[in-house]
Amino acid sequence: MVAAANRSVGAQGEPGVPAGGGPGAWAATAPSAPDAVAERRAWSIPGWGPLAGSLLAIALGVSLQAVFHRPWPAAAGVCLEVPAVIALSGLTGVFPGQARVVSLFGRYLGTVRTTGLRWVSPFTLRRKISTRVRNHETATLKVNDADGNPIEMAAVVVWQVQDTAKAVYAADDFTAFVGIQTETAVRHIATGYPYDARQEGRLSLREHADEITARLCAEIAERVALAGITVIESRITRLSYAPEIAQVMLRRQQADAVVAARQRLVQGAVGMVRDALESLSEQEIVELDEERKATMVSNLLVVLCSEHPTQPVVNTGTLYQ
Secondary structure, eight states, X not given: OOOGGGOOOOTTOOTTSOGGGXXXXXXXXXXXXXXXOOOOBOOOEEXXXXXXXXXXXXXXXXXXXXXXXXXXXXXXXXXXHHHHXXXXXXXXXXXXTEEEEEEETTXXXXXXXXXXXXXXXXXXXXXXXXXXXXXXXXXXXXEEOTTSOEEEEEEEEEEEESOHHHHHHTOSOHHHXXXXXXXXXXXXXXXXXXXXXXXXXXXXXXXXXXXHHHHHHHHHHHHHGGGTEEEEEEEEEEEEEOHHHHHHHXXXXXXXXXXXXXXXXXXXXXXXXXXXXXXXXXXTSOOOOHHHHHHHHHHXXXXXXXXXXXXXXXXXXXXXX
């Protein structure tokens, strides 16, 4: 996780401007956490003993009321039944992948993670919370990259509740909190890098997917840590230019590809011509003066760099007048 100290506020103090001009600098920092309790283990015991004792007390109380039709035995039966019923309300089942956050009159007592039938104080409030691994996929967001080009971007994050106390008490709805913070991080990352790198050594969203994904995961993890959430993985699921400029950018990419291909073709042709001249000279096949070399170079470059097949022309004359 990237520490918050490695981030600074941008020049205008806006959360979309990379601080310091570096590609890894983030202007926005994660929201500050309120003073929240940390998860601790709640007191609980296996529930089968209290269950058996409560059922036995209820059966004994019913028997006293049924057999003895006098006030004192009936009152004794009621005195047995009422505490037994109250004790039964302390039973709680904990399934795998779940936990129970226990509180008493607004005070956090702890969390029960031990699975099975457990018994806690019947006067406590037990809130069920899932500790399973979850996925959240953002909607397709339309934002501007670092060069101002409108792009569409979406991401998926795999997360899990690590601290149940923070998840319950530090955030009003930790599921919605994860969704909002993930969308904020995706927008921040998208505005901090260009879609395509036009400079050598500059990170771009399309060409450096692994580096961008790592930084996105680190930023999401920092933003949701205050709610007791741990991020397992995050991936960019959609990245493209916005429809209004997609055709223009496609033509620009095609032009860049054509230029790069022609540069590669010319470099290869020049190398082949150089090798041909060197081989002719070393093997003393023919002596060429500067004018004949220039003619040969011109003909070879035309043949090698032409987009269409060339037709050979046999010269039966001479180059000189």
